Amino acid sequence: MSKKTYITHHGMTDLLPGEIEQWQALEAAIHETARLYHFQEIRTPVLEQTELIARGVGQLTDIVSKEMFTFNRGEDHYVLRPEGTAPVARAFIQHHLAQRGGTQRLYYIGPFFRAERPQKGRQRQFHQFGAELIGATGAIADVEIISFMAEIYRQIGIVNTTLKLNSVGDPESREAYRKALHGYFKPLTDQLSEISRNRLETNPMRILDSKEEQDQPLISGAPVITDFLSESSRTHFESVRQLLDIMGIPYEVDPFLVRGLDYYTETAFELTSPDLGSQDALGGGGRYDLLIEEVGGPPTPAVGFACGIERLMIACEALGIRLADPSGPDIYFVTRGEEAARWALEKMPELRNNGLVCTMDYSGRSLKAQMKDANRQQARFAVIIGEQELQTNLFTFRDMVNSKEFQISSSEIAKRALSL
């Protein structure tokens, strides 16, 4: 009988050594940028209540209507979180973070789950980093969030990006725009794709999100929201644009960039890259002044962004950006006999305390096999230990790069490794 083996679910991948170093370096850059922007990390559970996500993301979205991984246990309805903003809003309310005073500046990194059709840049388990600035209404907050997001890509070296910017206005602006869009698309119903036809009555703004070929000429002639902005929304949008100019952050106004949910207000933005192919969005975000109230909290303005890590990695690969490579140990102990192996095991903590990366053979292999392994692991130095070396306290210290060897005592190993 052949043994049964198992593989990951479709659209879910393992991150292995060789690739993980790139992720760790990215995460370090995110943490460091967050520190400089004075944002603090928040980690929320991977499982949330289904109702929170349904309300926080919106019943009419693709995410909630068809992409959630859910299950029930007894009375409880669980969902694998598909995004990070609703969970952060929930934590903000649950822990009364408003009482800490001032604005809350939170960021996160982690896995998210959507039952989408997997393709390049689209997985069922993917990873995002994102940030939320909660409790501030001003355009300065919007620009700080955009600046934070842009800075992470700049740090990584992904600079040929486009920041698309729009305003979806306040609820009054949006209502006026929705009516205008409905009036425009209604006579064109027969020419719309089926998916857009369905959106016409429920949420015509989402027609603008359509990727269907046949909708494109119709969308390009549609009214634009900027013509329907109220006085205060127009002022907010102008301030955001002015501040971006002052900050030297380039952008393009895209009047069809929408977040078709009622909780989203004012600023909307998206960062795209020509190096990604059809899934060209690196990340996006915007203002969501009505969301926290929608999920049970006090009226609280907020603005945030979320970016996909897999897509950032695709862009890195296309641009030839290597953030980090796997590195070998500083010292590989090549041992002959059990006593020598025990000696190495005891010696390694001291060296590690000095910041040296140490390893050894764990299977009693031949000296030749151990030297081969030290080479394969790209060890910088090998220290060779046998019975005689232990008696004389003189060890062969081999520089693996130039094959030079030295005879040194045990107490000199750290100094010698650190000095070369």
Ligand code: AMP
């Ligand atoms: P969203 O939360 O839908 O605004 O997505 C924000 C970013 O997360 C996108 O721009 C993508 O970079 C990334 N993203 C969203 N869904 C997926 C997915 N299924 N697979 C990989 N990345 C994704």
